[in-house]
Amino acid sequence: MQLLQYHRSFAATCLRLVRYASTAASRNASFAALEDTDTNFFRDVLGDSNVITDIDALQPLNEDWMGKYSGKSKLALRPKSTEQVSKVLAYCNDRHLAIVPQGGNTGLVGGSIPLFDEVILLTAGLNQVISFDAVSGTLVCQAGCILEHLDNQVGAQGFTMPLDLGAKGSCQIGGNVSTNAGGLRLLRYGSLHGSVLGIEAVLADGTVVDTLQTLRKDNTGYDLKQLFIGSEGTLGVVTAVSLLCPPRPSAVHVCYLAVPDFATTQKVFVRARQKLGEILSAFEFFDQQALDLTLKHLEGVRNPLPDTQTPFYLVVETSGSNEAHDSEKLQGFLEEVMEEGMVLDGTIAQDSTQIAGIWGIREGISVALKHAGPVYKYDLSIPVAEMYSLVEETRHRMAGLPVEVVGYGHLGDGNLHLNVSCQRYDEEILKHIEPFVYEWTAARKGSISAEHGLGQMKADCIGYTKPQPVVQLMTQVKQAFDPKGILNPYKVLPQVMAVAQ
Template identity: 60%
Template sequence: MSLGWTGILASHCKLVQSQSGRSFCRWISSAVQRGSNYAELNQADVAAFTDILGSGGVVQDETALDAANEDWMGKYKGNSKLLLRPKTTQQTSDILKHCNDRRLAVVPQGGNSGLVGGSVPLFDEVIVSFASMKRILSLDKVNGALTCQAGSTLQELDDHAREHGFLMPLDLGAKGSCQAGGFVSTNAGGLRFLRYGSLHGSVLGLEAVLADGTILNSMQTLPKDNTGYDLKQLFIGAEGTLGLITAVAIRCPFASTSTNLAYLACESYEAVTEVYRRARRELGEILSAFEFLDRQALELTKQHLENVKDPLPSTNTQFYLVVETSGSNAEHDMAKLEGFLTDAMEEGLIADGTIAQDTGQAQGIWGLREGISVALRHAGATYKYDLSLPPPALYTMVEVMRQRLSHHDVRVVGYGHLGDSNLHLNISSADWKEEVRKEIEPFVYEWTAEHGGSISAEHGLGQMKPECIRYSKSPEMVGMMHRVKDLFDPNHILNPYKLLPQRTQ
């Protein structure tokens, strides 16, 4: 048995739904036009915002605006002339009331770490940044309810929670920059989804400001409250199109006192899915993460990130797993994990593996997994797709796309959260090529729909694919979403051109 128990470690594009409805989605660079119902910013508006925020909260500096107008991937770029930084919920309310009265379009911005262009303007929308609203308000040391303003970063929140024996129920590669309002507005998933589930379950309450300035305060921290409609759920995943989240209350679980991390090599995807099935059954209550990456993802990351080390440099298998357990009894948890891995290896499901022996080795393994997206950015142009598929079909999508693009000089990479049925499909090319894009879309969406999947597992729709929502939602569902939007934001000033498709006349 060779299991190493000692351990080692761009262009701006839009999608347009055709008249054939669900069956076709094509890419046109100038499809979305600036709404004629929106006013243009003037000096009287700037003066009004200065009265609300003071001069320090009104940003017109070109350098600062350049950074806020573009997403971190350099894929989407707007032309906003004004960025506002409120410090309080009341200031946010006053801003939106003025914008609604004047019909000035608004885009909320947190850490700007999204992948679908949801936090940057398309045109000249006013940017409302929550960078100045980052106070942690309280932490209930009995039930773990943490309350904070929208600008608090995930890293700050997790650090604060851990000081008191808790942890945040989600973990993202962008935890140093992503903010509470942003990750709640996008219903971010991440590495801990398998253990702690969606933010729809973890968010106990929130505070949001509607387009007309109305403040909705639902900041109760009670785990159970069965009184009427649970309106806060509408803002979770709404991408800022219904209201701007200014504060949240999140239930934090107790931090585990025993955490183990294994890095495993498998020869086939069938072996990967069987290891996952057995992990759910045999590791049960201590299984906290189950990630996978293929050989192409590993090689690309090693090529472009100097600080990444291969935990199993002597193996050459096609698939690798990152399996984490979190419990409260170190001896029991390690024995359970070792027993599970030994049996899986003896049955030929695992070709090799290692268990991290300290925090540094664990961070190295997670650094490899989380570094894939960064490495892809260094590799050149990337066509990124975030899909949810039944596990049997999940990697088939990668193989089908690899065959479909075999005559192009591209690298098709597959990785993601297998425990959440979430595939990150990435096609890497030295340069952006429209002919490659045409062979990917709409095929990738059609194939996903045909196999019972969703075109967005956790990244959202943003400005990348609102017109393709019909691949995952029925016309009746989309119609009801439009009606909800009309109710909360009748003038459609909040994050326009995002999430929902343009209405047909």
């Protein structure tokens, strides 16, 4: 009870930051307004073509891909080197101009979108692969490199990126690192806190912090790179990263399973870990509502089990180096869970086309939700046994409202994606979701942000997961790295605390 009282009192001080909320964050009056002299300075540093002032060109940069968050920036900058980023930030710091780093703009919490007139700093121009060591599998590249392009490059030399996302064709590695993106294979490769070996970042005053090493072991002092991973551009702008890439698996198998209830999905997961062991690389689940929505709104998506309808579906992937061995293990696992009645029906993909088809369903859910209309998205870490209970309770709360509640996610790491699809953003609908979702998660010692970050959506809700002394310590770190608060303001930390600096 004391924990919930703390969460509620902390949340009561919060200001809603999203566009559809009844109240909005207020612009920090200490930030300077953009002037012609500022634009002229940036033109001198970057060149005319890399200074964007055209209203039409700025429009997509001021809005997220879901159409949920929007800002009013009048200027976007596209540096092409760390030196240029340093000059831009040093100038903005002196002038007290707020700035928002933006990569592929594929985020889901408004982290790369300005709230007001902040300058947008695009990292797309930082798109060079610096080096790749084919012995250790160490990649060094600039922040603007697209994830899928990197995977293709290291794949040609027998390695794979330790991260796989549905947005891999447009997201950038700097943004991935800055948000500590999780993805589909965290079960196998872990988080970026373990895969990132080094970072180059530029602080608010233009100081370049270079920890861009490729060493597996370095126990010299504080591991500062970890502070930048997941800080969402509030401590510094990541300009380059070094990552450890695992060997590319030569044998990949995927099966698609129909399961009668959520309790059984957990039993299947336990059995998968026992029987598949070291080759298990992904274990995803989604409900019937998610499948129906995806089949309805995405062309070319096919149901692998068209004659089976059940509340839950699983995508299980193995990745190894021995085709015959891995195939035999997966076949044995599937036969066992079906004989015991845990799986009602299932199929194993026979080739790369079928593998892509199965993953197309799972990866297409988020896109299908966007096509269906506005959506309230929640990304939560919850004890696995209770994950789907939140979906059910949310449906119960919203009975009679014109919404569709969808649940899916990474069962292997306890990450639930709760989505409420509707026809328009509506304050009445929001009242049925928040703060209920956050309070429910906090009561189970879960996290309100599993992999999407806090951005502007949940900055003022951090207290549901982190105790106040921890948030205060985060604020002190922010003040040490960015004393004037110009880097990605109104994000990650509660505005009431951030403004206090």
